[in-house]
Structures are given as C-alpha cells and as structure tokens.
Amino acid sequence: MRRLLWLLIVFSWTLHAFPSAAGLLEEAEALLPERLGVAVLQECIELYEQALAIEPDNTELMVMLAQLWHEHAILASTSLRQSSLQYAADYASWAMGLPSYIPLETMSLNELESFLEGVDDPGALLWAADSWGKLLQGQIRKAITIWAPSRFRSLYQRLIEVDETYFGAAGHRSMGALMAQTRVAGLAFPWASLENAREHLERALEIAPEYLPNYVVFAEEYAQRARDRALFVELLERALELPIDPYPVWNALAHDDARRLLED
Numbered sequence: 001m002r003r004l005l006w007l008l009i010v011f012s013w014t015l016h017a018f019p020s021a022a023g024l025l026e027e028a029e030a031l032l033p034e035r036l037g038v039a040v041l042q043e044c045i046e047l048y049e050q051a052l053a054i055e056p057d058n059t060e061l062m063v064m065l066a067q068l069w070h071e072h073a074i075l076a077s078t079s080l081r082q083s084s085l086q087y088a089a090d091y092a093s094w095a096m097g098l099p100s101y102i103p104l105e106t107m108s109l110n111e112l113e114s115f116l117e118g119v120d121d122p123g124a125l126l127w128a129a130d131s132w133g134k135l136l137q138g139q140i141r142k143a144i145t146i147w148a149p150s151r152f153r154s155l156y157q158r159l160i161e162v163d164e165t166y167f168g169a170a171g172h173r174s175m176g177a178l179m180a181q182t183r184v185a186g187l188a189f190p191w192a193s194l195e196n197a198r199e200h201l202e203r204a205l206e207i208a209p210e211y212l213p214n215y216v217v218f219a220e221e222y223a224q225r226a227r228d229r230a231l232f233v234e235l236l237e238r239a240l241e242l243p244i245d246p247y248p249v250w251n252a253l254a255h256d257d258a259r260r261l262l263e264d
Helices: 002-017 021-034 038-052 059-073 078-095 104-105 109-118 122-137 140-161 167-184 194-207 213-223 229-241 248-263
Strands: none
Touching: 002 038, 038 059, 059 078, 059 122, 078 104, 078 122, 104 140, 109 140, 122 140, 122 167, 140 167, 167 194, 167 213, 167 229, 194 213, 213 248, 229 248
C-alpha cells in the first residue's frame, strides 16, 4: 500500500514537473486575446516553444510561432524587430520543410515555384513571405529587392491557390499591396499595376469585410498612390466604424493605423 501511494505521488509530481504539450497550449491559448501587451505575447511565445520542444515535428506549432514572432516584431521595441522577423521567417520556412528562410533568396525563381507546388500550408506561406519581406525592407540589399518582387508574387499566388480566405484574405491583400508598391517603385514587372492591385484589394474586402487591415491596406497602398482622396478617407472611416472583433489584435492595430493616416 505504501509503495502504491509512493508511486502515485511520483507520478503526480512527474506530470506537474513535465507538462504536456496539450497543457502548455491550453495555457497559451487562454493568453492569446491579451497579447497586444508585449509581456503577454512573450509568454505566449515561450509556451508555444515549450510545446514545440515536446512535439518537434508539429508544423501547426511552427506556423503559430511564426505568426507570434511576426507580431512581436510589430509590437516590441525597434531594436528587436530584425531578430523577431528572422525567427518568424525561419519558423514559417521550417513548416514548409526548409532549413531556414535563406533558400527563399538563393533558389532560382523556377526552383522556388516548383518547390511551392508542394506547399499546402497557408500559414507557412503567409508568414514566410510577410516576415521575409519586412526583413528586406529593413536591410540595404538592392540586388535582392530588385528581383524579390517576383518571389513574393509566387508565394502570395500559391497562398491564394491554397486558401484565398486565409487570415482575412491575406493572399489577395498582400498581392494587391505588392502590385501597388512594385508599380510605383518603377520596376518593370508586367503583372504590377494599380489596376491589378485594386482587383486583389477589392477581392480581399469582398471575402473578409470584418478584417479591418483590408481597409487600411487598400487606402494606404492603392488609394493614396492613385491619388483618390475620397476613396482613401472612405476606407479609413469605414475601418474605424467597425468593431475589432473577431480579430481583436489585428483590428485594434488597424484602428490605430487608420487614425494615424487620417491625421497625416
């Protein structure tokens, strides 16, 4: 009897000392709605990373960590931005089966497009493209940024093919922004035009009118460049009229961006 009691005590202690992945995820998911606070966001990241250590082949955890590190790059101090984006790009790349985000740069365009045909995870595609893109924006690497647009287009096109509704129609939103930015930058890509950009941005709003960054991106990337002030104001005011649910973190950030753009 004493031996059985001792074994039960040891078993209970073991469960407490070595939490399961499910327990860690339950704790992390309870914190997610409050992750606009950087301290809470960092706690979420730590919990997900502990869970990934227990389940190292779990690509869903890799994708979630890519998203959280991307958010960390937005919310944390500027000094942490580049390292956070690198973590985000790497986690997304690992979810696609790459050793890091570097092959996105070093593969030829044909190799990249052939590789992407086998990628079916929309989250991995989105966070790899968005995080890598922001990394390039923060670096002086003209030789890369000149040929990078075609690579981003391939990533976003595959995202649209896999799931055009994912994360508030992220594929269309990002493709529209890419086309507008590339066209105005004067780079000679036949697919880059404000007209094509508008089609994708309108599609994003059609699919996910409740995702407020769609309005902000449409206003900032298209309406501003097209010098359509009426559309610019209409989109931003509409974003401010709508509630932050069901995307409390990203919609709250969109409210802040909309106010800033209207005040400029």
